[in-house]
Amino acid sequence: MTNKIVFGSYVPVKSILHRLDPRIKLIMCIAFVILIFFVNSWLTGLWLFLALLLAIKLSNVAVKQYWQGIKPLFLIILITVAFQILFSSGGKTYWHWGIMAITYDGLINSLIIFYRFIVIITASTVLTATTPTFQIADALAWIMKPLKIIKVPVNQITLMLSIALRFVPTIMDETSKIMKAQRARGMNFNDGNILTRIKHLVPILIPLFVNSFKRAEELATAMEARGYDPNAVRTHYRQLTWHSRDAWAGLGLIIVVIGLFSIRIFF
Amino acid sequence: MAGIKVRNITFKYPDSKAPVLKNISFNVEPASWTAIIGHNGSGKSTLARLIDGLLIPTAGSIEIDGIRVSEATLGIIHQQIGFVFQNPENQFVGATVADDVAFGLENRQVLPEKMEKKINDALEMVGMLKYKDVEPINLSGGQKQRVALAGILALMPKIIILDEATSMLDPLARKEILTLLKRLRDEQGISIISITHDLDEIELADNIIVINDAQIVKQGAAADVLKNEKLLTEIGVGIPVSQRLQLLLATRGINLPNRYLNLEELKNWLSQQLQ
Numbered sequence: 001m002t003n004k005i006v007f008g009s010y011v012p013v014k015s016i017l018h019r020l021d022p023r024i025k026l027i028m029c030i031a032f033v034i035l036i037f038f039v040n041s042w043l044t045g046l047w048l049f050l051a052l053l054l055a056i057k058l059s060n061v062a063v064k065q066y067w068q069g070i071k072p073l074f075l076i077i078l079i080t081v082a083f084q085i086l087f088s089s090g091g092k093t094y095w096h097w098g099i100m101a102i103t104y105d106g107l108i109n110s111l112i113i114f115y116r117f118i119v120i121i122t123a124s125t126v127l128t129a130t131t132p133t134f135q136i137a138d139a140l141a142w143i144m145k146p147l148k149i150i151k152v153p154v155n156q157i158t159l160m161l162s163i164a165l166r167f168v169p170t171i172m173d174e175t176s177k178i179m180k181a182q183r184a185r186g187m188n189f190n191d192g193n194i195l196t197r198i199k200h201l202v203p204i205l206i207p208l209f210v211n212s213f214k215r216a217e218e219l220a221t222a223m224e225a226r227g228y229d230p231n232a233v234r235t236h237y238r239q240l241t242w243h244s245r246d247a248w249a250g251l252g253l254i255i256v257v258i259g260l261f262s263i264r265i266f267f
Numbered sequence: 268m269a270g271i272k273v274r275n276i277t278f279k280y281p282d283s284k285a286p287v288l289k290n291i292s293f294n295v296e297p298a299s300w301t302a303i304i305g306h307n308g309s310g311k312s313t314l315a316r317l318i319d320g321l322l323i324p325t326a327g328s329i330e331i332d333g334i335r336v337s338e339a340t341l342g343i344i345h346q347q348i349g350f351v352f353q354n355p356e357n358q359f360v361g362a363t364v365a366d367d368v369a370f371g372l373e374n375r376q377v378l379p380e381k382m383e384k385k386i387n388d389a390l391e392m393v394g395m396l397k398y399k400d401v402e403p404i405n406l407s408g409g410q411k412q413r414v415a416l417a418g419i420l421a422l423m424p425k426i427i428i429l430d431e432a433t434s435m436l437d438p439l440a441r442k443e444i445l446t447l448l449k450r451l452r453d454e455q456g457i458s459i460i461s462i463t464h465d466l467d468e469i470e471l472a473d474n475i476i477v478i479n480d481a482q483i484v485k486q487g488a489a490a491d492v493l494k495n496e497k498l499l500t501e502i503g504v505g506i507p508v509s510q511r512l513q514l515l516l517a518t519r520g521i522n523l524p525n526r527y528l529n530l531e532e533l534k535n536w537l538s539q540q541l542q
Contacts, residue, residue, distance in 0.1 A: 134362030166362050169404040215357050221321055222358035225350040226418065227374035229342070235376050237369035237386075 009069075010132045015060030016245070017130040022139035024246040028253050029127040033120050035260055044263050045115060051256045052123055061129050069125045070118070077117045084110035137162040138238055156230050167215070174211060178204050269332035269347055269425035269458060271295035271318060276327030278313060286325070287313045289481045295426075295474075298456040300449075302463060302472035302489070305502055309478045311462045312353070315428050318460070320344045332425065346375070349419030351432035355411030358418075359403045364395060367403070368418045375422065389421035390414075392447060394440075408435035416444065420451075427451075429461040433468065445471055466507050469493070470529060477502060490527035509533045 017025070032048070039045045056063060084106060091104030128136070141158035148154050179189065182203050189200055273293050279286040287310045295301050303311045316322045318329055320336045329336040331347050352358045361367030368386045377385065390396040393413040403411060412435050419427060427448070433441045445468060451457045461468055469475065475492040477485040479502060485492055493499070496506045496514065506514075509530040513523050528536060 132362070134366065137362075162362060163360060166360070166403065169402075170356060173404070218352065218354060218357035219360070221316075222350075222352050223360060223370075225319055225321060225345060225348075225352075226358075226360075226371040227342070227345045227422075228370075229374070232374070233376060234373045235379055235382075237366060237373060237379055237382050239379050 009128065011061045011065065011129045013060050015058060015130065017055065017059040017126070019245065020130075020249050021240055021242060021246040022131050022135035023142050023240060024249045025127055025131055026136065026139040026143060028249065029123055031253055031257070032123050035257065036116050036119055038260060038264065039112075039115070040264060041267065043267055044260055047259055047263055048119065048256070052119060052126070055126050056122070059126055059130050061126075066122060066125055066129070069129070070121055073121060077114065080117070081110045081114050084113050133165040133168075134162055134238075137165060138240060142240065153230075155234065163219070170215075171208070171212065175204065175208060178207050270297045271332075271426065271458070271460075272330040273318070274328050274330075276317060276324040276329060278310075278317060278322065279325045286481055288317070288324075288478075291327070291478075291483055293476055293483065293486055295458055295460060297425075297458055298452055299473045300452055300459045300461070300471055301474045301476060302461050302469045303476045303478060304463065304469060304504055305478035309502075310481050311478055312430055314478065315350070315430050315460065315462055319348050319350050319428060321350075346422075347424055348426045348428060349422055349424035350428045351412075351415050351419055351430065353431045353434070355408060355415045355435065356403070358415050359411055361403075363400050363402055364390065364406070364414050364417075365399045367414055368421050371418050371422045385421045386417075389417040392420055393417045393444065409437060409440055412436060413440075413444070423455070424457070426458045426460065429459065429463070431462055431464070433463070433465065441465070441467065464504055466505060469504065470507055494527045 032051070035048060039048060056066060085102055086100045086106070088106040088109050089101060089103050090106070091108075093101055093103045095102045131139075137158055140161065141154065144152070144154045144158065183189070187200060187203065189197070191197075192200070271294065273291060273295075276288060276291045277286050278288045291314065303314060305311050313322065317324050318331070318336070320329075320341045323336075323338065331344055334340050334343055334347075336344050359367050360370045365386050368389055369382055372382050372385060386399075387396060390399060393416050395410065395413050395417060398406065398410065398414075403414075406414070412432055416432065429448075433444055436444060448457075448459055449471060452459055461472070463469060470489070470493065472489045474487065475485075475489050476483055477492065477498060485495065485498060493507055493510060496510060499506050507529070509528055509532075512533060513528065517523055524536065
């Protein structure tokens, strides 16, 4: 297995986190992301960061691999942070030029944003690294179940989602095939300025789109032939069952929540 | 067991002028094997889709087991017919092999506790049981074709339509799958309709329908059609080995029985003569 991971891909190793029910993992991940917005001091920030480190430790995936997952997004984070620093105002001003200024509030805000970005992305990477995509889809289906009451077509949405996820590697494969085909015809993707490079994407995107539509049509026909009716009741092969370890994980989450709010109240 | 009656069907795609199929009529007997052969683009796949109700004919009627194919009966028709399509990638719905086989069962509302056995049995039949938890990206084209067939076999339909469904299998695997299908026809009375260019598959058929230019140019017992080497060459499937051998023997002035002999029969005939 290659140890290079892209953002959001599953790392097939054995760990306690891998064995947890995807539903509790999804709940924990969502809860954690919400908790991030309750961080109001160094101490609360540190508390959640420690919880995240524990999760990383338990996931049995090396920190280096997480870093490789985050790296492609790092530029976007840096740009956002830079904008925060330069364009927000308030507090003591250290430097200014035109509409740009570095202020005390700007620095604090950018620090918070930087922290939120890193922690949220890492937390969701912990989820995706320890849970195969189809399990995440199952968990989402479970979480969305209550929405059926307000007539949201939950089953259709989750089937759509799982088919979309199933075709991601197929389409990535196809992209690299098309790129190779275009290279064979003398296209050079690494040449020229940014504008030419963007132009070079067109001969990749057009066949990719055309093929995807063709695929979708064939898939729809095949699904119909196999008796799929979007409005009919379906049974589900994959059944999720709760284990005691999932309850322990839930307890862990409760401890993190109580800890966070205790720190907020008492310090 | 279910038979198919196709009566005078014509089909035209909404945006084209010439019909893809003109005035097609034939019967498929229960528990028989019918091969549909013809050039690429001759309308074979369209015909198969019409039988399964995936397309509705412009004129004419199709009956499956006495039920007329129409918008209203599609549910029942799809239950009777298992359709394996040409491109295995684009009919793979599930996240893993087992999930994909389960898809049809889920649609039929089979209870989860009963699925496991059906899935295992179907995968066992096509020799894919050990790949049960593998994701489609890690399978070859031939393996995906086997899974597609397993997805159909788990449902045990009365009719199986194969649209070039063994094209990506290696010769040995193809032979295995064809033997399996033959056994299913003999033991379970499943009717098989196969669209193919493969001579081995054609030779297994009881009946052959030859389509050219939107029309049936020949239909009949396989032995009759396979004797017609001129037609077979014309539509590009080639001449079966045994037939070629018979022709060669005939040109050397050897008197052969005037009927189609498959390889096994020819071998027996020859050894009889040599005694």
